[in-house]
Amino acid sequence: MRQLKATGLKVLVVGGGGREHALVWKLKQSPRVAEVYCAPGNAGIARIAHCVDIKADDVTGILTFAWEKRIDLTVVGPEAPLSAGIVDVFNDHEMPIFGPTKKAAEIEGSKAFAKDLMRKYDIPTAAYGVFTEIEPAFQFIDKLAAARPVEAGCPCVVKADGLAAGKGVIVAADVAEAKEAVRSMLKGNAFGDAGRRVVIEEFLEGEEVSILAFTDGDHVLPMVSAQDHKRIFDGDQGPNTGGMGAYSPAPVYTEALAREVEKTVLLPTIQAMKAEGRPYRGVLYAGLMVTAQGPKVLEYNARFGDPETQPVLMRMQTDLVDVIEAILENRLEEQPIEWSSDATVCVVMAAGGYPGDYEKGKAISGLDDALPGVEVFHAGTAAKEDQIVTAGGRVLAVTAKGPTIGEAIDLAYRQVERIHFDGLQFRRDIGRRALERLQ
Missing domain, CATH: 3.30.1490.20 (ATP-grasp fold, A domain)
Structure with a gap:
């Protein structure tokens, strides 16, 4: 695989959601990057990068575009192309790409595989059974x-x-x-x-926390903590969604707990994958439950989480390209990383009816009225004539940064109130647990 150039990089981001908008936004800040492309992107991404009409799971189409456009680095956002083997295909063509291989991505692609791996290597998780x-x-x-x-x-x-x-x-x-x-x-x-095939697990009691970590297959570099809000309604009621909001840092995740998780979860997972002949390079997401018996793994994701990526990347001060390059060159242990001490809060604005059936094509107003300290990341949006309209279940991820969690929450919701589309819904309690714990 060829090395990355020092400057003038052409970067391609695969995907079209809020996570990918945040990745494009962060990569654009790198002095090493000249141009950013996104496939397929969305209306918000199109304002800051070149969007390409290729679906995220069209591996052949993405490879052809990257080859013809002489893309220097491809960054994969969603799980589907990873599970389809996009990294393997790019590696075969010696084209730099960031993400785990198909065999490594099975840690997310099959919950049964992940649970069996944890049991085999004594990584703490809930008791379970697998059934067909x-x-x-x-x-x-x-x-x-x-x-x-x-x-x-x-x-x-x-x-x-x-x-x-x-x-x-x-x-x-x-x-x-x-x-x-x-x-x-x-x-x-x-x-x-x-x-x-289904996995049935015992119910774990405690508080959830999301930990994302960079890894080169031998070393891990954890990111700052975040807490997701999966349920659709306030008070964690209603069905699960892809995520209705997140904040960083999570007060439940103390420095002592971080050391324990790195020792008992993150490093053992990377070592287990290597031992299984599935070396893991990229971002490993560990969804954890902090129980009375210690942290236990709820699930793994083989990529940046969504919506955790939005608040986490807003706190990242180090050049993301430098970190990716260190991973591709297997020298992550040499790479420092710095984080803002500020807190960040992300509130997802969703279409009415989500996570069930919902309508598309609703005009969105208030997008050009962003407050200082706020980024409005687009998820399910599209351009229609001279308007931006809804095009998905999760439409926007309003992300704010402030000196404290409370100030970031207040700023995020002030921004949410400025935006409107018919049928919109959002949770009004994002970050509540953080405030309760801090009080």
């Missing part, structure tokens, strides 16, 4: 119920094994709901091929 048939799955749920006091009920988690855009997880409150979730996946085809 309904009756054995029901028996396992009954077994989980029998192990808990009757008055505690039987909360458990049912997950589609494959990729389901962050929505293939059902947190069931009782046995009946858990069995219905299994039935809907294995028999009702609720998540298509992703749900042909």
